[in-house]
Amino acid sequence: SPPREQASAVLSAAVKLTGTLILRHLNYLYELPYASQQSVRNVIRDTVSMITRH
Numbered sequence: 001s002p003p004r005e006q007a008s009a010v011l012s013a014a015v016k017l018t019g020t021l022i023l024r025h026l027n028y029l030y031e032l033p034y035a036s037q038q039s040v041r042n043v044i045r046d047t048v049s050m051i052t053r054h
Helices: 002-024 026-031 034-054
Strands: none
Touching: 002 026, 002 034
């Protein structure tokens, strides 16, 4: 399949996985200090941009 199709398949799988993890750990995330929540969001954003860049 074309690289774009592969990339979107990988991206949607990553989004599903990330969403599942976030939902599973939502209560834990709420209890994290604000700084930690920010770094978690930064990691997710960096991962997504890294995937979409390919």
